[in-house]
Amino acid sequence: MSLAPFYPKDTTNHVSFCRIAATLKPSGDSNIKVEVWMPVTGWNGKMMGAGDFGWAGHIMYAGLLVALEHGYAAVSTDTGHDESLDNGAFALDHPDKMIDYGYRAAHNMTVYAKQVIQAFYGRPAAHAYWFGCSLGGQMGMTEIQRFPEDYDGAIIGAPANPIVDLNFYQIWPSLLIAQNPARQLGRDKANMLAAAVMAKCDALDGAKDGEIENPLACDFDPATLLCKGADDGKCLTAPQLEFVQMLYAGPVDSKGRKRHTGAAKGTEASFGGYTADSAMGVATALFKYMIFQNPNWDWKTLNIDHDIDYGNAVLKTVNVADNPDLKPFFDRGGKLLMYHGWSDGNSPLTNIEYLDEVKKTVGVEQTEDSMRLFAIPAMGHCSGGSGCDTFDKLAVLDAWKETGKAPEKIIASKIQNGKVIRTHPICAWPMVASYQGSGDLNAAANFACVKK
Template structure:
């Protein structure tokens, strides 16, 4: 019986379930993964759009639909993230992905267009419990799908804000919690399958289910699919492009934690080093003085004094210039122990052989170091838990005995599948476009890591790849957003123009906003180009800059 006949004979739900069931035993191969949507298309097109509530009867492999409801246009507040489970944790550094935000009065719920909300629980393994939501516009669907990423160790659907924006722009959109609750990696203790879900499986399963339900609701699948994520969400996007290159037609990957095991090794190297004794902690006033000295030494190197460093790697400031005089100690100088900590934060983690593990923080970013060199009893669980739970599966692992060479090797062996390799040949062949971006003032993930990823990709795939991948480095931007530099630009619109109109971004106009006022605009340039001041006019006006190769 054809898919069309099945639709007429059994009704929509039975035809869809039958079509997917017939193909479910073939879905493990790369070629077959997309066949359910291709071969079932006739059944889907043979019937009218399905009412939202009837989606609850659709049968999907390894999935339970827990809600299918029509949401009227108007204010809508998504579910709040759950509280994290108890774990032996020190406070996460300020500004780190996954660190708790300050609590105040809840903002008014956003006003959204009418949509169909579907909630699912996915169980690709016997120990999986992945919660996701899919939102589909009731009207004016743009025939596209946008998935949103997470931050830190996830543990909730963290992308509701991006889903709201996507929905307003006509996208069907989804996000998930990667298979656990709470922002700490304690979920991985004795649960290896949950670590696999976090690493890559949860997002791929979400994509498969989202596309099936989109096809069910509208009678056709999405014409184009995009990924939008930063931090862990950046890593997730790169992992999707690497492991499942046909899932998306375009990927936005900001500040990616693509080398997560090595990122956490750097964190531990510094976390242990600054806890030798109480004298190695550095106060916020001293960090401010350090930043002021860095800018005084290096700000004008790029041709304009604007509080931003175009390329901090060129700044060779020696923090020893701030060494306190013998016996003295004040907020504008560093003691020998504090100087040791500062140098450690600037430094890269390297093996005894000299091989790079992970780069350090950049000059100019010092005001964001408070969480790195703060007086807390232990390193942040964000990184410590990576070794405790994901590497050694030992809640009693002693962070004081951390050994860089030994422990990073163990992490790569046990949990290295979380890292996204710099080979996207399949994604390129699929016609995908990749927009990479990273702020030079990022103190959560070293911006040089993204530069290294990009250069490794060029080394692997060839030097001329700008037709499908471009990297934009942002002076003054902190982790994913914020900081004194221009951090605001419409990433999705840029990716749309690139993928849909072949208009590659030769320059991105970015803004810095204070309150509701745009107080700076600046061009962002495709790496290795930088924005160069023309010599006259306001340094806050993008018109007075041009992109040039250094």
């Protein structure tokens, strides 16, 4: 059974359902596996499309189970290839499989599922919602941009987007160390840096709780940690300081173009994992198999001045999904609920910039009626971390769609050993939670959403 961090770990099924498995072949080289699950009783009249993660290659059974437990009929796809292949190796010399993975599988499974659901129940689904994080989030962005009629609402978590720029950014820190090994921090210095940032910015929201509520308000200067003399392990050498400053700033090419947002304050512990020995495998595979079509490509040859633009040109018709013109989706009444953890190495800063671009393109009023971004303090990639990372995303989106009232605040929980140990308000950006000065720091009632 394929699991993902954005679905609950309990995958016990309590619902009787009809399971339809099919293989779709929109091209001669296509082999798209799809499963549609439909509750026999208690159907709520709606449908959910379950996004995948990583390089996909499997049916997202955990997502289908979540949908069933909520009363939804649901559909998932392996995106047209088998996960046993090394990351993106399926794309090598298979342009149709690239297209299937990029957008065609998700769209075709949606069309197919709607037909099956109507045949099974004798009526169409009243609403269709997408739910995915990471790759699943990127798949959802592709869906609402290319096929705005497919879904009436989308839950998009930490999308792997913009796909080429992000994957370059995930390789880039290792590239910097390969160019100058003295830049490498190691785990101990990364943790020392993280502790210094937390000490500076933890209480900015009024609560000293070991979390940074709004990293954009944190003005920590890493230069304060520069070694005054010999390196005693508790300071940053000049090359290490340069490395940290570059990570915060983000990659800039020789023309002065910023190619991706930098690291958010509060993610410093992850800096210690970067080495010159290896780079993130998911990211290197994108360039190796999908962009350059060369299994022998060496990530250390990555060129910021050429390879990002080249990659975007290659994948523009495949899975680039950074178009801020969401008017076709919004005009149909589509609702976009985005969420992203501040402790994710794939920073929410990109989605904050995207939200601003949508407002400029579509207009502030329609965007505020149709789109919400929730940046979650101390949550990792899709879930995890010390922050409150659990809330009923489907229920929030469905209530928004049914009532027309956009969510301004979500009460999220931290669950440990099956028990809620803490609650916290997650505010619609640009609002952030602020402690009201008294009461339990672990209770959401003692915080209010305020303008950042």
